Amino acid sequence: MTVTEPAIGVLPRELLVFEGARQIADGDCVIAGTGLPLLAGLVAQRTHAPDARLLIESGVVFPKVVPTPLSVVDPRIMHAPSKLGSLIESLGGFVQRGLVATGFLGGAQIDAHANINSTWIERGSGRVRLPGSGGANDIASHCATIVVLTSHEKRRFPERCDYVTSPGFLDGPGARRRAGLNPVRVKVVTDLCVMEGDDTEGELTVSALMPGATVEDVLANTGFTPRVADHLAVVAAPSFDHLALLRDVLDPESRYFPERHSPERHSPERHSPERLKNGNTHD
C-alpha cells in the first residue's frame, strides 16, 4: 500500500471537505467560515493550491490557521495573518470590492435556484428562527463562485426557500442581472452528490455522485426535481496521505468529526442523513 492510493473508510463528511477543496484553484482568494469550509480551504492550501489565500469575515486577512478554530474570531484563526482588520475590511474591502473569487456558505435550505435560507423556516403554523445572514448575503452577492457543503436531506432542498437570505439565481436565468447583481456559479456538495449551475441555466443540475450513491437516492432526498447531467462523474476519494492530513494535522481532536469515534465508522453500509448533523453557519 502506498500513501497515494485512494483511502478506504473515508467518512461522508470528510469527502465533503475534499470535494470542497477541489473547488479552490491555486492563487484564489477564498472566504470561509469555520467547520468543513475552513478545513476545505486548509486542505487545498496544503495540497494542490499552496498559493490560495484565506479571508475570514471578522477581519482576518490571509491567516496561517492552526488547529482547530471553532469560531471566526478564534485565536487559532488569527494566527500569523497579513492583517487583523475588521468586518468592513473583509466584507467591504475584499468581498464587495470583488477581490474574493470563491465563497463557502452553509444554510438550512437551498432551493432549485440555488438560493440559500439561513434566517426563517416555516414549520406548521409557526416559524423557526435561525441565526440570520451574518456575512452570507454579502458573500453570495459578490463572489464569482459559491460552494455549499451540506448534508443531503429532503427538507434542506425545497423547491423554493421560505426566505431568501443569500441570493443564488433568484427566480432563474437573468434574475441576478435584473436585481443588480453580478453572475454567480454555484456548486453544492452533499453526501449524495454534486449539484451545480450558473446564471444562464438558473437552476441546479446533478453533475456527479458520491461513491455508492445513485440518482434514485438523490431524487428521493431532494424536494425538487433537479436536472441530471448526461454523464455523471463519481467524486474521487482522497489519497491516504490527504486523509491523514485532515485527520491528524488539521483537525487532530476531531472537533468537526465527532462521528469518527462512533462504532458506525467502519460500517460499509450507506450513511444516513442523521449522521451528518453538526453543520455550521457562515458567521
Place this chain on the structure above:
Amino acid sequence: MAVGVHQLLNTLSRARVMTAAEAVRAFVERGAVLGLGGQNINRCPMALVHEVVRQDLGDLTVVGCNLSLPLDHLVAAGLVARTEQGSGNLEKFGTLFSWRRAVEANRIEVRDYSHLSMASRFLAGAMGLPFMPVRSLLGSSVLERLVAEQDAVVTADPWSGEPVVLVRACTPDVSLIHANAADADGNVVIDGVTSHEVDMVRASRHVIVSVEEVLPAGAFDDQPERVTISGAYVSAVVEQPWGAWPTSVYRKYDYYEPEIDGYQKRAKAGDEGPRRYLAEQVLAHADFHAHLAATDPGGAARAAMAEQMRSLL
C-alpha cells in the same frame, strides 16, 4: 433619527475612569439604543452587560453585527424590546436560544441585515452621514423586509444607473465594548480583529469601554499608533480584568468552552435555565469580581485559558 456631526461634537468630553456600576448608571438609560461590541466568542462585553442586568435597564433596542452571549443574557433578563443585527449565534456553540424563543414568540421585534450592511450603517453614523450605499442585499428577502419597513431604499447609482441599496445610519445612544487596554484619557487599544466596533463606537453618543488594564494618561504618547480608538469618542473607562470572560481576549486569554457550553445547554432547554443562571451568577453578586470569584474559585480556569492563549501566540 440620524445624528449629525454637530451633535457628536457637542458630546465630546473627557473620558472618566469609573466602575462598571457608575458607568452604566451614568450612560445607559431605559429604552436606549444599545450597541454591543465583541463577536461570537471574542471580546464580548460581559462585565458591562452583567451590570445592565443588575440595574434592570429594560426596553432596549440592541444593535450590532454578530450578537452573541451578551444579547442572550439581556433577552433572558427580559430587557430587550428590539434587535437590529447581522446574525445572532455562537457558531459551534449553537444559536442564541433565548433570543430565538423571544423572536419566535414575537416578544421582541427583529430587523435583519447582512454583516456588511450593518457595518455600513455604523460607518455612516461614524462619518455623520444619513445613509450608506451597499451592493449587498439586492434580490433577497432581507431587502424586501427592510424596504417594506422603510429602513432601506433601492435607488440607481447616479453615474452608472446600476441599482444600489441605501441603508440608514445607525447611531447608538450608548455602546459597550471590552478591549485590551486604555489610558486614563480613554484612548483604547484593541489587539486582534475589531469586527464592527471601531465604527460603532465612533457613531455612538456615549461609549463605555471596559478594559483588562487602565494605563496612566499619556501612556501612549510615545507610540500613539498603538491606539485603536481615540479617547475623543469614549465616555467612560472601566478597569475590569477578565471582563470578557468566558469569551476570549486576543493576546490575554482564550475562550472557556465549558462555561459557554454550559450556558448554551441551559439556554437550549428553555427560559428557566438562563433565568436561573442570571439569578445565581449575576444578580447574586455585587459586581463582576464577585461573579468571577464564585464561578472560578481560585482562578484555575482563568490561569489555564491565559496559558492557552500564550501557547497560541
